[in-house]
Amino acid sequence: MADTEKITINMSVVDLGKVDLLVDEGFYSTRTDFIRSAIRRQLDKHDAKVEESITRKAMIVGAMIFTKKGLKKRMAKNEKVSAFVVGMLMIEDDVEPELADAVFESIQVYGVFKASKAVKQVLADRVK
Numbered sequence: 001m002a003d004t005e006k007i008t009i010n011m012s013v014v015d016l017g018k019v020d021l022l023v024d025e026g027f028y029s030t031r032t033d034f035i036r037s038a039i040r041r042q043l044d045k046h047d048a049k050v051e052e053s054i055t056r057k058a059m060i061v062g063a064m065i066f067t068k069k070g071l072k073k074r075m076a077k078n079e080k081v082s083a084f085v086v087g088m089l090m091i092e093d094d095v096e097p098e099l100a101d102a103v104f105e106s107i108q109v110y111g112v113f114k115a116s117k118a119v120k121q122v123l124a125d126r127v128k
Helices: 013-024 031-045 047-056 068-076 097-103 117-126
Strands: 060-066 081-091 104-114
Touching: 013 031, 031 047, 068 081, 068 097, 097 104, 097 117, 104 117
Parallel strands: 060 081, 081 104
Antiparallel strands: none
């Protein structure tokens, strides 16, 4: 499982030129290094608000993985799952859409949601 995800951004040519100049001057090793640094600074700047929201919404930070075995146990107990994640939520590939449909009540992910196409389709109305 990769600990990074690829994103694409659009920048004005002038902003991109400024980034390239900073890289050329040795302030950053690459464009990616500059962008990661800028993102980290902004996340650090808003860290208190992020932590407050995570606590208020009772969210999991990191990776939450649901297995077929675990979901079957929940279904047997008639338990419903509401998953609130900052990071990654993964429903393993062997989980049938019917099982996911029976167990998941709601899903909210700030980050990455990985599941089979069929599971994502059956849960589409519960994903925020």
